[in-house]
Amino acid sequence: MNCRNSLNSLSAYVDRELSGEQMLALRSHIERCPECNAKYESLKTLKTELAALPMHEPPQGLDLEVIRMVRRLQPAKSRTRMSWALLAATSVAAAALAVLTFNAFFALTSESGVVEAGEFDAETDSAVVEPNFGGHAPILPVGR
């Protein structure tokens, strides 16, 4: 290893982030090279000094302030959730209506399902039909 390679790897060496082989090669170089050794020592000191910088505590009441801000966010979030729920419900209802309409249309136009005069259910005032789905299972609306 030469000085150029050594200088490029010294930082990672100080952080013990080199492979075992690279660590050994670099250690052997800095033991023989006073200039690289001095750089290594200076980097080590710098790292120690940075690690020893005093820790700053957050100001008192910061946690409560964050909680207050989160609470202020919540109504907006609930409103968004509500509108999404409304949109979802509307979509489901629209899909159900479309399927019902399709079924009814299919029923009315199918050969065996043509409504004959007088075939009305008195209680529900709707046509009593047994539509023919051509051997396929009928399409049921979602959520029923």
Place this chain on the structure above:
Amino acid sequence: MAMRLTSNPTEAEDLMQETYLRAYRFFHRYDENLPFTSWLYRIMTNLHIDAVRKRTRLRTVSIEQGGAEGNQTWELPDEKAAADTEVLRTTLEEPLQLGLMSMTSEFRTAVVLADVEGLSYEEIAEVMQTSVGTVRSRIHRGRRQLREYLERSHPGRYEVCAK
């Protein structure tokens, strides 16, 4: 961490608040494979780097380029603003902190995560969403910037660090 990145109590407080609020709002995006603290570090460092970039963009200077038409204008980054020279506004006056503030935000973030928070290169790469090689390069170049700053500004006090 917030204080070391911003060097200013008001900015640090804002950074912390915004970090927690983002974590709350985007909790559904939290990847459980990542330690929760790393996720918080990621939000905080992204917010910090974005804020510094925005400030730097605001401080770009326009120069008139007298081309053939004589009306071209180029936006060039202000060299003084390229490194985050918020030093004048800083309230932490330790030479090392001033040195951290003389670094570009990406380098400062990598060095703070490694030396102040004690994260490994792999963890820093996860936080900064980059490769281990890039982290290694940022830390190497960041420390070099820091040493140069100390050599220039505090030759007596940090002689050993600045060699």
